[in-house]
Amino acid sequence: MSTGRPRIHLASRNAKKIAEMQRILREHAPDLEVVGLDDVAAYDEPVEDQPTFAGNALLKARAGHAATGLPTLADDSGLCVDALNGMPGVLSARWAGPAKDDAANNALLLAQLADVPEVRRGAHFACAVAYVDGPGEHGQLVVEGRMNGTVIDELRGEGGFGYDVLFVADEHSEPERTSAELDPAEKDRVSHRGRALREIAPLVAARLDGSV
Numbered sequence: 001m002s003t004g005r006p007r008i009h010l011a012s013r014n015a016k017k018i019a020e021m022q023r024i025l026r027e028h029a030p031d032l033e034v035v036g037l038d039d040v041a042a043y044d045e046p047v048e049d050q051p052t053f054a055g056n057a058l059l060k061a062r063a064g065h066a067a068t069g070l071p072t073l074a075d076d077s078g079l080c081v082d083a084l085n086g087m088p089g090v091l092s093a094r095w096a097g098p099a100k101d102d103a104a105n106n107a108l109l110l111a112q113l114a115d116v117p118e119v120r121r122g123a124h125f126a127c128a129v130a131y132v133d134g135p136g137e138h139g140q141l142v143v144e145g146r147m148n149g150t151v152i153d154e155l156r157g158e159g160g161f162g163y164d165v166l167f168v169a170d171e172h173s174e175p176e177r178t179s180a181e182l183d184p185a186e187k188d189r190v191s192h193r194g195r196a197l198r199e200i201a202p203l204v205a206a207r208l209d210g211s212v
């Protein structure tokens, strides 16, 4: 049922990512009514085959907009590890195989970094958020956010998702807490996703308002 509020489609299959996106959007664009992939008719979702986060986020947002006719937001994100030349990067979700299993991904990353000393365990999370509401370049917006930190050598914490149990953001290194040990609001404040969504939320709100 329509609430009269501007509606936006969030094209993601990752429930925990969606929860983060919704809570950040709620704070920074409270008027938006968000609908998820489960609320719209099924459509062929694209293969995420682009070399960049921005490229994949745009693929997902374009496909979502084409299928639903709704303004669509999509996030593509991942962990880029210095000692692995930026991998897993855009391959983060499927690092240990097509099952997209967080525990298997973390176990593989830990094994790959087993001999890497702490001083060389730098990494960052990257997030591109794409918004599409029409054809061509002027029907789209893309922003990017980043969170710098370190990959530790054990799993710690119960919150968050994905690689959060292995990652200590620079802002939370003293005392050391992984992203999975932070309150949701603490993670959002420093996270790649929080930064990208806080940048795009007012731009999206203005476009939905018709003021740009």
Ligand SMILES: O=P(O)(O)OP(=O)(O)OP(=O)(O)OC[C@H]1O[C@@H](n2cnc3c(O)ncnc32)[C@H](O)[C@@H]1O
Residues within 6 Å of the ligand: 011, 012, 013, 014, 017, 048, 075, 076, 077, 078, 079, 092, 093, 105, 125, 160, 161, 162, 163, 164, 179, 191, 193
């Ligand atoms: O593509 P959608 O349907 O949105 O869902 P997905 O889980 O496949 O999402 P991505 O393709 O963007 O892959 C992102 C992966 O990167 C990791 N990741 C991204 N953001 C993260 C975060 O905030 N904390 C921990 N891991 C994260 C995690 O493994 C995700 O599955």
Ligand SMILES: [Mg+2]
Residues within 6 Å of the ligand: 048, 093
């Ligand atoms: Mg994906």
